[in-house]
Amino acid sequence: xxxxxxxxxxxxxxxxxxxxxxxxxxxxxxxxxxxxxxxxxxxxxxxxxxxxxxxxxxxxxxxxxxxxxxxxxxxxxxxxxxxxxxxxxxxxxxxxxxxxxxxxxxx
Ligand SMILES: [Zn+2]
Numbered sequence: 001x002x003x004x005x006x007x008x009x010x011x012x013x014x015x016x017x018x019x020x021x022x023x024x025x026x027x028x029x030x031x032x033x034x035x036x037x038x039x040x041x042x043x044x045x046x047x048x049x050x051x052x053x054x055x056x057x058x059x060x061x062x063x064x065x066x067x068x069x070x071x072x073x074x075x076x077x078x079x080x081x082x083x084x085x086x087x088x089x090x091x092x093x094x095x096x097x098x099x100x101x102x103x104x105x106x107x
Contacts, residue, residue: 004031004055007064011090016052019068023056026067031055 007023010016016032023030032052056064080089080103082096089096094103 003058005058005061006033007054007056007061008068008088009051009053011051013052016054019054022071023054023064023067026063028056028060028064028067 008019010019010032020030020032031054033055034052078091080091081087082089082099082101084101085096085099087096087098089103095101096103
């Protein structure tokens with residue numbers, strides 16, 4: 001059965017390795033995939049090289065999100081979710097690339 005689902009996109013292979021270790025240490029099976037599935041994605045044009053994505057089994061998705069959420073609570077520059085379109089954004093971005101919403105504004 002192929003029931004893999006994408007959890008998150010890492011900033012770079014180092015972060016991908018870190019996230020993989022974090023999830024695997026919690027007992028989850030993890031795949032790290034690189035760009036092959038999204039060669040048409042806009043991100044490629046403003047990212048340097050591959051941004052690996054982290055994949056988990058669908059049944060593990062909620063648990064994996066919980067693990068990442070706890071990690072993000074501890075860090076700075078934490079990712080945020082656009083209130084307009086629910087796009088998941090990295091902490092260094094102040095504007096949603098998808099809809100143009102500016103972080104911290106309402107409405
Ligand atoms: Zn948005």
